Amino acid sequence: MRGLWEKAREVLESPEQPSTFRLELPDEETQTAVGELLGRPMLGYGTRIKVSTLDERVRGAGLGVGLAEVLEILHGRPVSRTSSMSSTSSVADEPRAAVRAALAEHSLGDAPWADEWARWLHQYGRVPEDELDVVVRRAAAVLAELALDRAPVAWTSRADLAARTGDAHGLDSGTTLSRVVLRAAALAHDVAAPGNEHERRALWERCGVALDGVSATVLCWSLPLTGADDWSRSVLRRTAAGLPSHLTHLDLQAAPARLVEPGTTLTVCENPRVLEAALRDDIGHPLVCLSGQPTTAGLELLRRLADDGAVLRYHGDFDWPGVGVAGALRTQLGVEPWRMTAADYRRALDDAARDRIDLPSLIGAPVETPWDPALADLMATSGRAVEEETLLPALLAVLRR
CATH class of the missing domain: 1.10.150 (DNA polymerase; domain 1)
Known part of the structure; x- marks a missing residue:
């Protein structure tokens, strides 16, 4: 930790009083130690640290003193506050x-x-x-x-x-x-x-x-649009031809004010393979695919659908990013997790064991699952991720109904 304390003193004694400083993290031991103090993982060989955040973390560490006092104890001399700023x-x-x-x-x-x-x-x-x-x-x-x-x-x-x-x-x-x-x-x-x-x-x-109106897209299938305008007809024609639609921000700007009727149920998935399989099986249930983390276009579409009164349900990977997306969509847009309970996860584990499917290890920090707290506990205990594609046959069976 010596480099952190030396850099912090340098900043506090600087006439410019910068609000942040860059710290080199030369090895894994340093990354771990600094990360534990700041309460966040340190990745790579350097990070930028906010002085006020470091002071707050030190004060919250149970020492009863702030950053300046810690530096005085460690170095045996008080921090020299420059007066050059007053001029x-x-x-x-x-x-x-x-x-x-x-x-x-x-x-x-x-x-x-x-x-x-x-x-x-x-x-x-x-x-x-x-x-x-x-x-x-x-x-x-x-x-x-x-x-x-x-x-x-x-x-x-x-x-x-x-x-x-x-x-x-x-x-x-x-x-x-x-x-x-x-x-x-x-x-x-x-x-x-x-x-x-x-x-x-x-x-x-x-x-x-x-950043622009065309690079962020959201993949859709069989949207039950109600408009009789050219834009709505163009999307419906793609569905009739068995083709999905990649909607951009410009598409959403050109779309009519109302997209679907209130009460329309749409399923939001994480993996494009789910949408592709539904399309190839001619399953007409409407799908919105986020392809991992939601793009701005994806979030904008979901907001528009929620404002229309649509019923939105989300299914994704049983891993920490997947349940993180589920929680964020639930909080921000009222999208409800679907078939993502502890019982669903346990069933997926049992099916994988029966079919001798190797499941990847869970990676990253655990994420809470407030819609079913037992899910996060069970995932942390099992340590295995279940990708959405593994559950494809069961998902398609339900979507088909």
Whole structure:
């Protein structure tokens, strides 16, 4: 842990007072030790640590002291708080006031991340002083439309969001506006600032923004659409031809306000093999396939269907990600897990043993299953995952009925 404490002291004694620092994790032992302290798994050879989070974890460890006191005990000398910041405080007051004013216009002035974002903008934002007012006002307008303290229930495309601030390309990767907005979003969600395109995409989507309207898709079969418009007829024609539909955000924008009648039952599956098998067997029960973790398009479709009053039920893999998706869909959209009880899991284990099917080991941290707490307990005890494709014959039999 020596490297962690040395880096933490360096940060606390720095005139810039950065809110985060990067820590190298040279070996598995270091990864485990740091992960146990921070309460999250450490993957790879480095991580970014938030100073306030480290202080909270230390205080919650039963020691009765904070980070600065721990460092004094470990190193035998107090943390030297620099006074150099005081000479620049008056210089920082004006831009911070501009940030506060811009956020206040959108009821974000009291957001818990506002002060830290303002400090970051002043110290590291690299925004020219003569552009600061315009940038923070545009950023505040964007932030007001993001899901910063909740899970998103709808998604907008990044280009549409940017266009509403005056420039359709203003939020493209690499722009100043994109950089400062994502920093605020990272602070709001208490995650490290994104360092690559994959992390930027994930953070945008976490805030309810799709990078574009066409790359995210959701696979569907036999949707019982009620509209008589061209869009609905085109999807129904694909079903009549025995073909599935890959719907994008643009498709959903073009769709009619109502998709299905209230009370319509649709099954949501995880594995595309389930949908393919239903299609080939000419099973007309409507299916929405998430192909693993839900895309923004998939979540948007499910929200639209739920708003129509459809009855949505989910079946996925009996592994930790699978039951995690089930729980998230249940909480966010009211989708009920289907054939995913402890009894269903036990039956799947027995059938696999009877048919001599080798089941993979469960990997990852356990996930609670509040719709049936016994399921998580049984999965943890057995240590085996049951993939949805293994259950295909039984699922098809029920769907056919």
